[in-house]
Structure formats: structure tokens, C-alpha cells
Amino acid sequence: MNIIYFLMPLALLLGFSFAAAFVVSSWRGQFDDLETPAHRMLLDDENKSDSKKGTTT
């Protein structure tokens, strides 16, 4: 059962790191606009293929 004294802090650490990642990304504005990215991902990224038109695969 002693393994639990290792696993518990590990689980909490994991949980906290995700929470921290969420806090940081919130502060950086990742969740400010929740609508547009859903549309934006439907579009192929053409910024690179613009120069060499027609090479999209």
C-alpha cells in the first residue's frame, strides 16, 4: 500500500500541471475567441502554398 504515497503526489502533480497549463493559456488569450478557430481549421493552410500554386495535396 505504500506505493500510494508515491502515486498520490504524482497524480496531483499531473493534475496541477494541467491546471497550470490552462491558467497560462487563458492568460495568453487562447480562449478569448471560441468561434472563429472552429471555422479557420476547415481552411487549408495556404500561406506556404501561395507561392507555388496548385501544389496542394
Place this chain on the structure above:
Amino acid sequence: MDQALDLESACEHCGTHFIHATSQRFCCAGCEFVFGLIQSEGLARYYQIREANPPLCPLPAQSSSSNYDYCDDPEFIKKLSPDGLKIRFFLEGLNCTACLWLLEKLPDFCKDAASARVDMATSTIEIRRQPQASFAAIARTLNRFGYRPHPLRESEASAHLQLRERRQDLIRIGVAGALTGNIMILAVSLYGGATGHLADQFRWLSGLLALPILTYCAWPFYRSTLASLRSLQLNLDVPIVIAIFAGIATSLWSLAYNSGDVYFDSLSMLVFLLLSSRFILKGIQARQLRSTNLEDEILLGTVQRICANGKLEKISSLAVLKNDVIQIDTEGFIPVDGIVSSGTGLISNAVMTGESQPVPIAAGLKIEAGSRNLQGKWNLTVTHPPGETRLAKILRDTERSAQSKSQFIHFSDHISNWFISIVLISAAALVLFLGSDVQEGISRALALVIVTCPCVFGIAIPLSMSFAIRAAARKGIIVKNSDAIERLWNVKTLFFDKTGTLTKGEMSVLKMEATDESSLGIALALEKNENHPVARALVKYLQSQNVEALAVQNVIPFLGGGVCGERDGAFYCLKPVTSQVQEIQPSIIRSNYGLFRDQTLLALFELSDEPRDEALHLLSWARQENYATKMISGDRKSVVETCGQKLGFSADDIYSEITPENKAIELRNCSQLSAMVGDGANDAAALAAAHVGIAICGSLDVSLRAADVYLARPNLNAIIELFGIAKLTRSAIYRNLFFSASFNAVSGTLAACGLMTPLWAAVLMPVSSLTVVMSSAWTGKKLFSAKEG
């Protein structure tokens, strides 16, 4: 399709189906132009993306002829953009993925733009320009593609604050969610029957994990409770905070004495779910009530500014600054206060003063926003730009009073107060009743306090009301407060004024018979200073006949549209006379006015006033909906009856020759609750006496003193829409009340009987409050998406 040649096809640009004689690919020149533009810029993929991501977005093709030179005005840029490089535009016509693609390609085909970022939730685009590039050129490009841009004058500070708050909220939810998840893992083993050393450690650990939730995350509840206690008004957060504190106290006691239950899991869950449901509520409010205010709904448009070099430019009325000179040459509302600098024309001040007689333009004349230009071409020096005008102030006051609480909301506040008190008392009673078993008593009391929620009163009803008022404003109906919406529910009888309400209110003289020239001069002198449709029509007609007014003393108007005065010792009176002329055209309602010296008729004027085009439609709707319709007028019996018959009133429902004072008495005597539709100034007494007063003409501020509703556009169909909005709002509120009552009764009983643990209560309560909010929002969405009238 009666001609064989007619073909129907979809426009290649906008997708509108249209009928054409020869084979055409586009429905209009605008679409053809934008199509060509998109092709020539190498953006043809736009059409592929659009096809691939239905629903097809109806793209606006007609680019307006607006000039955006003002976007380069340094003053203007300074106002909108702190660094001078970035402006947000609100775009009309931004709806779909293809629009997004096209707009974010902007830097590729518009060399002035450095970057463009679309926010579809708010229909805005944020554009960063190249150094020294022109915002005007960018705006023109957007406009050429059919997206009409409006620069946003959102203050950077408030936008920043909102963003900060949103991020704070999200972080609170995130932290609460993560910690609650971990606490639940620990709680599962405790519920599973863990005992001994490990169980104690788990309890302590869950308490430790709950600490940030119960302090940082729950802070908004503490703050609002503190405010509520200061104002001695119990709000929704009070029982929540009491439950949290009671839960913490019991749990700490259990920890300290190493016996009994801990409630950290339930409390964390409660805080997490409540924060989430409040976040969703805020989102709904922001989405449907964003940015627009009443003033913008009515007056937003373009004006022509005269530049320093004497050239004209078309700018958004939002961009007008103090001391700008604008030229007015089209018919429409004037969005600013100002002083006429030159030019001639005619304006109507009806919205501001209630005076519907046009006023001629002269240099130095003060013009108020909300006046309507009728004709002419003149220049105006701006003294108060939009947002600072008197009209804006009136509308803001109206908006503020609209937010003030209606009787129903007061009543529901009252209930909500009682509700909270009863719940708290019964929770205390529960603990005492189960005195021997303190643990069980506290557990049940906690569950009871948490699960019962008067959120339908505190959140759902005010939300429904604010949706209703906004939806009405969008249609040009200004509702003074939510009280008026409630009162509309009970209206059974509709009273209509005749002149100016059911009829156009523009009298004109059809025929004149006079014994001599001097009697006309006396008639003009009598009516010259009167403000009555008949008087105005007479004065206008007589002046057009080059009649000179003669000196008349002691001019006294009397109610019912008559005036009398004295000249050379003789007593003259201009008043309605009984009809002697045969009705030739029944569609025209005639009034005859005669000038009398003592009892002899000197001159006879025949006037007419036609019913509004939409009057019959309104009345047939009202009758279909089982409203009693009555017409009440100060006009003569024969005139009112002719008009009434034409509009389908039965003889009993026509009240004629009623003075304004008696109209109010008549309305008070009506056995059913009634709405009065009439002129805001002349019928003020009747409007105030009615259960709901609806003013259709007259000035805004005077009308709103007496009436509850003001129709900014004199169109009777707005009344149908108003009743529709009120009805939808009522069904939303009743639905929510029913749901909330059943939910609280069932869950409260279960909790009191010990059949519901505090954890279940913590899950169910936010779910129920979210349900009523969603139900209100669903109705709100229906209100806003209803067809524009």
C-alpha cells in the same frame, strides 16, 4: 412565370434565385462586379469553400457608395486606436467560413493591410495597417467586396476590462474543475468505505485541495453576498455562501475530532458547477445584448462631412466630431445636435418636440438629433456628436429606467426573499428536529439549502425581460420598462385614436367656399398659432392662396378643434360644421370646417384625411386575436363614423366628439384592461389612463412621460410585433416558473427526507438554473431572429 422566355436560376455570386429573360449568370450588377473582383484577385477558391461548407451564406453584393476618407483622420484614429496601427471594424455580411477565408486573405490583395484577424462571434475584424498606410483604402477594399465596414469605437479600457474578467472567470472555472476532479477521486474511496489511517489522510488532503476553491474560486459569491448584506437584500448567493460556510465549519469540526463526514467534495462541486453556469449565462447576455444601444439602433447611418478643402465625404455618423460641418440633402433622421450654418430646407421636429409642422431652415437655427430632414440642402455645424445629444440622453434614461425593476420583478424579488428565508429557516428546523443525530441533520440541511434555488426569479425572468426590450428596440419600438411588457399580457381591449393614428394625420383642404376675401384673412389669423392638424392644413392652404392674415384679438382655442376671436367688435368662430356635401369618394374621410360670424356662415372649408395603409391589416389582426377594438376621436360624429365603417368598427365601438379629458375618463370606465394607441402629445391624458399607452406620434420625451411605449417609426404594424414579443416573453416566463416550482418542490422534499446527499444537490442545482437560463435564451433567440418588420 407567364412568359415562356423566363428562366429561373441561382446567381453565381450570391446564390439568390432570380428570374430573367435572357441567360444571365448574376442577379444584379453588384454581384457581377464582386464576382469579377474576386476572380481577378485570384480568390476564386472562395466559391469552392463556400460550396463545401454549407449553409450558403447570402453574400451582400451591393457595395455602398460610402467614402471612408475619415478613417485617415489623425483625430479619428487616435480615438479608436491607441497605437495608431490597429482598428477593429464591425462588418455587415460576415457569416460563413468562406467569408473568413476571403477576409483573412486581405493582406494578399490590399497592400495597406499588414494583418487581418476575424472574430466571427462578434462579426468583427481587427486590421493592422502597414506603417504609413491608409485605413481608408482598407475600408474601401472591404466595401468593394460587399462587406460594409463600421469602425468600432469601443473604448480600449472597457474592452480590456471585459477581456480580463472573462479570463479570470475561465481561470476560476479551470482551477475549480481540476481540483474538484482530484477531490472526487479521494471522495470515491471515502464513499467506498475506506477506513483507518488512509481515510484520515484522504480527508485532510481533500480539505487542502478544496482550500483554493473555497477561497479564490468562490470569491465572486462572497463579494456579491457582502454587497447583498450591505443593502439588506437577500440575493441568490446568500444561501450558497451560508451553505459553503456551514459545510466548511462542519467539515473542519469532523476533521478536528476525527469523526463524522466531510463535505469538501460537495462544496467544490457546487462552486465549480455554479461558476460554469454563470459563465454560460454571461456569454448568452453578451452575445445578444452586445455593443448596440438604443440610439444606434435608430440613428446609425452615414452623413456627408465637408472637408477643409471644401470637398464632401460620406462618413459613418459615429465618426462625426464636434465642430465638423456636415451637409444634409437627403430625407432622414439627423444624428447630431448642431446649428445651421447655411442653406434652405424644411425639417420636422416631430420626434423631439411633437410638432409635426415642418420648420423652415434658416442660418443660426438649432437642430436636435432625431429631427427629420424633409427637403432642401443645408449645412450644419455639429455642437454635439452622436452619443452626446439630447436624444441620446433621453434614450439612455429610458434604457436605465427599462432596467429598473418592474412590478412583476419586484414581486418576484419579494418571493425570492421569502423563498430564501423559508429555506434557511426550514434547514435550521431540520437540524433541530433531528437533534439526536446531528450529522444526519446537518447533511439534510445542507442538501436542502444547496438544492433549492430561486434562480428563476433572480436570473431567468430579468433575462427574458431584457431580451424583450432589446428585440423591440431593434424594430423601432421603444418600451419604457419591463412593466409595460407585463401589462401588455392582460390587455383585452385596444383603443385607437383616429386622426394621426389610424389615419395619416395629414389633413388637406379639398375645397373652399368663401363669401369674401376678408373672411379668409380672419380664418388665417385665427388658426395661425394653433397646433392642430386642421389648423395646419388651413394655414398651409390659405398661405398658398396668398391670403394675408388680418388683425384679430382675443384668440381663444376651445377643445374639439375650434377657435374663436374678435375683430371690430364682432365675434368670429372657426369650428366643425355638419356635412352638407355629398360623399363622393367614400375612401376619403372628410371634415368640414366653417367660419362663423355669430351664427352666419362666412366660409366653408372641406378637409380630408386618409386612413394609413396598414390600419386595416392591424385591425383585422387584432380582431382575429380576439381583442376588442374601439375607435375614440375628438372629431365629428359623421366623420368618425365614415372612417370607422371603412375600418370595420361596429357602431358601438366608435366614440366620437370626445375631448381629450373625456377620452381618459372613457378609458378608465372601460370594464376591461385596455391599451390606448394615440398621439403622444394630444392624447397624453388618455395614454396615461390606459393600462398600456402606446404613443405613435408626438415627441419622444413628452410621449414617454405619459405612454409606456413609443413607436419611433410611425407604422402601425409595429403594434402587432410588440404584442408578439410580449406573448413570447410571457410563455418563456411561465414555462420557467412551472419548471422551477416543480423542481424545487420535488428536490426540496427529497433533500428534507434525507434521500438526497449534498453532493447530488450540488450537481442538480446548477443544472436546474442552467435549464431556466437556456430556456430564456432560446426564446430570446426566437425574438431576435424574428423577421425584421
